[in-house]
Amino acid sequence: MYNILPLCHFSEIFYEKPPLGCSLYYDRVMKKRARKIVALVGRPNVGKSTLFNVLVGRRKALVEDVPGLTRDRNYGECSLGDSVFTVVDTGGFEPTSADEILSQMRSQTMLAIQEADIIVFMGDGKTGLHPSDHDIVRLLQRSDKTVFYVVNKIDSEKDEALAFDFYTLGVETLFTLSALTGYGLRDFLDALSSEIPESTGAPSALPEDQELPRIAVVGRPNVGKSTLINLLLGQERVLANPAPGTTRDSIDTIVKRDGREYLFIDTAGIRRRSRLSDVVEKYSVIKAFQSINRCDIAVLLLDAAELVTDQDARIAGYAYNHGKGVIIAINKWDAIPKDANTADACIA
Template sequence: MSVVAIVGRPNVGKSTLFNRILGTRRAIVEDFPGVTRDRNYARITRYGTPFVLIDTGGFEPASEDHLLAQMREQSRLAIEEADVILFVVDARQGLTPSDEDVAAMLRRSEKPVLYVVNKVDGFSQEAAAGEFFALGGDRLFSVSAEHGRGMDDLIEALLEALPASAKNDALAEDETRLAVIGRPNVGKSSLINRMIGAERLVANPTAGTTRDSIDTPFAYNKKRYVLIDTAGIRRKGRVQEKLEKYSVIQSLKAMERAHVVLVVLDAEEGVTDQDLTVAGYALERGRAVILVVNKWDLVEKDQGTMKKFTENVRRAFKFLPFAPIVFVSALSGQRVSKIMGEVERVSVEFNRQVPTSALNKVLEEAVISHAPPMVQGKRLKFYYMTQTGVRPPSFVVFGNHAAGVHFSYERYLANKLREAFGFNGCPIRLTFRNRGGRE
């Protein structure tokens, strides 16, 4: 998936532009510089061509202020990750030396740059925008991110500038891609080396050794797989200057390309909030998930240790009750061989297709066992169900009041599908539509 970075000096309207492209108010917007200090990112799907959009803190090339230096480093990281850059300047303030410094740096990146002159709310700003041609762009996009003025032309140019996707599921239906995801220093690279039996990746006890996603093709039981190692995902506030260049975007892009996600946990540290966040990313993207508890050899054990740890994991990952749990040691190789067995089983479920007749039998029995609730004085009715896709298994249920289906009843139907057909290790997507087709 392509990445688009929004960069520019503080207070030129980058976050407002981010929100305008996203279509919702997600980035904090205030009328003073420095509000956005870290990279903010979102997956954009509303234009037909999905891409990841990064909002960054203001870029002040010459400032020695520590906070501004951190913000500058965040912008540099975003530029490194980006396929296309939106360089935002302020029509009201006019061209500044800092704008020229940023433009020079972007030219050195040799990446496509769209020059966006923001805060053009009328003819006077439009006339003054021409001075920004001095930055070297052959086209300027005069916009008002706050009011939406000029956005259609900018979006059209942005979509044209996006590179063709390098990966396509349709081109590799016979291979299964595994993304190895987790916090820094949980042993992801060591685990991959142990799984494929070679020192393919640099493994180092220093957190953050891996900075890019690395693909490793291999075969298992005469089937093709690709292991994707990723940089550790760490809270954005922990990413500091040149010391820690962990790329959240690279990990999210790895999930986009993956079919199965191995979420690696540290047995010594237990489950952390960041582990839950990482797993949540995988669930949001509809990926099959396996929870891999690494460094199990370092835990003091008795007869009930694994059972107790499993209960704690299940309680913490209550949104992933279907995910298998594997306890391993990448260092010693203990139980690592069990991972691929789980991957094979989960892959079968991820691609499972169920006949419509069998689905509707389960739907009928589910409704008889637990009738849908009343909505606006009328009983919800479901007429039939059909499967619309795999990876993940996706279903549409047709009824008389799609908007009235409560999430608890949706969860009930999903559980009934699991009881009947399995789908272990992967999410189920249910969509409800009125019989006329409206969701």
């Protein structure tokens, strides 16, 4: 059975004023549990997501040899010996780019830097030192944060010379490693864990576990899924842009209403298989379907100008056949001409 709600009514169910502030995930998991936050920062395609997956112990972030694949902040839990902390994957940081998407990614990274206790700067040993690396390092040196400087993609001892140029950044200690092969990783992790206080007891479950109702916001590209997530949170938690395909990974975020917490999952737009243009989009769609698999309720967002398409019906059918509750919400209601019968006609 499907429930159909005008989007204004759906948002009223969850939207809580005043806005709940920067990163509810941060409020719930880090402040409450006094966890240290470690942010991974660097230019596009330096290997941040690969290291993130190593730290959290699973493939939580999409990884592909494509610059700009990660765009939103992605949070995960890491346990190193007796130390437990939260690690934040960030999008590629281009300090001076005027590109709209890169500017939005830069804003997301700046938020991660602000909330972090420890920052890991990552450079790319294969491509070498880049002018943007100097800009990023200067920015981090002006902060009051503990910063580790890492040169990634040093796959073995014979590649160590690739990191020499990075010493011109003027940093005291450089960690050369390969997040892919594990070379040099132990020295870096030992140094990192020394800055993390020992935790008492076992790691607590993160919101993505079974304790919270899980609600996946799904639909075709550019129907407004990320905009809805940001509205519910009262902050720019995820990138929202008119360009189709802005969201590439599934991002978990907590929404609080009347003292109860819900795990909302922002997902990439799901196009028909025949229209998938590259491997990144294919991976993104797979992650979107995986989000449906692990949710309790799927919110299928429609575009009011197009209403239900065959692809919308396929997505709804997939969720329904997998035993999920389905709420159909119609977005962009303000963009179409209406009369007293429009809503009834859409529902019919």
